[in-house]
Amino acid sequence: MAVNLEATWREASIAGTVFEPGNSVEYITGSWRTLRPVRDEERCTNCMICWVYCPDSAVLVKDGKVVGFDYDHCKGCGICAHECPVKVEKHAYTGQPGKVIQMVEEISVQVGK
C-alpha cells in the first residue's frame, strides 16, 4: 500500500510509526541524487563488485548479470564508480578514460547534455 502523502495530522500514524514493513521502497530517495552512475555495458565484466558495495541495493542484477541501476533509490554516492575495477580508455557514455562505471552530473542527464 502506498504511503498517503496527503494524510492530515489526524490520519498520519502515531509518532510516525511505520506499520507496513518494507515500505521504504516507496520513498524515492533517488531524488536526492546530484551525481548519477553510468555504466559502459559493452566493457562491463559483470564482476559484481559494484553490486557488493552498493549501500542502497540499487545495482540491478538479472541472471548473474548487471542490467542497470535503480535510479529511484540510487542516491549517487559514487561508491560503485570508486570500487569498479575495470578500466576503459574511452567510456561509451562519457567518452572519458577511467572505469566502466563513471559519475556524471545528474542535471546534465535530466536536461540533456
Place this chain on the structure above:
Amino acid sequence: MVKSKIMALDGAHAVAEAMRQINPDVVAAYPITPQTPVVMTFSNFVADGLVDTEFIPVESEHAAMSTCIGASAAGGRVMTATASVGLMLMLEVVYAAASLRLPIVMSVVNRALSSPLNIHCDHSDSMGARDTGWIQLYSENPQEAYDNVIQAVRIAEHPDLLLPVMVMQDGFITGHGVERVEVLDDGAVKEFVGEYKPAHSLLDVDNPATYGTWAMYDFYFEIKRQQTDALSKAMPIIVEVGEEYGRLTGRKYGILDTYEMDDAEIAIVVLSSTAGTARMVVRNLREKGVKIGLIKPRVFRPFPAKEFAEALAGVKAVGVLDRSIVFGAMNGLGPGPLYLELCAALFAHGNTTTKVVDYIFGLGGRDIVPAHIEKAAQDLAEIAETGEVRQVVNYLGLRE
C-alpha cells in the same frame, strides 16, 4: 476505601515504595543526588527479589532514557528517576520519549543546575524540560510524591494520551525529609495500575512496526500537531484518574489545589513543598482578617490556563513564587516560568485587571521562611489597594 499502612518515609523512599508496588517491567537509571535513594532503594528491592523488574544500571542519564525508550517501544511498563544535570544530560532523548509517544514514568527530585555546582533544591532542572512534551506533576510532600507516581502510570498509559509523565518533588526538603506516608496494600496498587497492554510493540513479530522513523517536511509537522492534540486531552484524564484514586484512598487529586480562595482578594501561587509553608502563612493572615488565598498547581504541563483564569477571576493581586529563572525573559528581567505562563493564561482568557508579580525564591536550596511569604503578602495587599505595581520581579531571601 482500601486499607493503608502508615510508614515513616522520606520522599525518595516513598517513590521507591510506589515503584516496588507498580512492579514495572524495566527500570534503567543512573544515580544522582538527591535522586540517589530512589534508585538505590529500588535496586535493593530488585536484589531482594521483591519485584520482577529488569533493572538496567547504565553509564549515564542519556543512556538511561535511551534504554527506557527501547524498553517502552518493546511494550514494557518502564520507569526511571533523575535530577538536575542528569535531566539536562538526557534532554535529547527526553524529547524523543514524548515524541515517540512512550508512556514512561520518571521521578525527578528537583535540584539546581550548575554552575556553581549545587546539590540543593530549585526547579531549574524540570523547568528546563518543561517544553519536551512530557506531562509534569509537582508534589508537595512525600505522600503526594508516592500518590502521584502511582497515578502517573495510569495517566501516561491512557490510550488517548500515550505520553510520558514526570513526577517532581523538592530535593532534600521532601526527598530526604521523613514524614508520615500512607502506603496502600500492594494488591490495591496492582489493581489500580492494572496490566499495561500496548496497542503496538516492537516485539510483536506478527505485526512488525518501525519506531523512531524519519520524517522530513512531508510528515514532521503533522506528528508534532498530534503531540499537542494529545496534551490538550490530558487535563480531564488527570482529573478522572485523580478522582478514582480519591475513591480508593480518600485522597482526591485534581489540577489546582486551592486554599481559602473563595473570597480572596490577593493570592499566592507556588509549586511543591513551599505550598505547605505558604498555607500556614495564609491561615495565620486569614485569622487577622486578610482576604488571602493560595493556589498550588499540581500540574504544570499541560499548563492549567483555563483553571487558573477561573480560580483568579476577581482576585486583585497575585504573587507568583518561582523557584527558577527564565533567563533573558522580559528584557532580561528574568521572571520565572510559572509567572510567565500565568500571565499568558490570564491575558488569553481576557483577564487584564488582576495584577501579577513574581517572587524568585529558594535558588540552590536557599531557605524560604514564613516571614518571606508574609512580606510578599504585604506587597500584594498594597498592590490590591493602590492598583500599582512597583516591581514585577522581586526576590525573597536574597541578600540585597
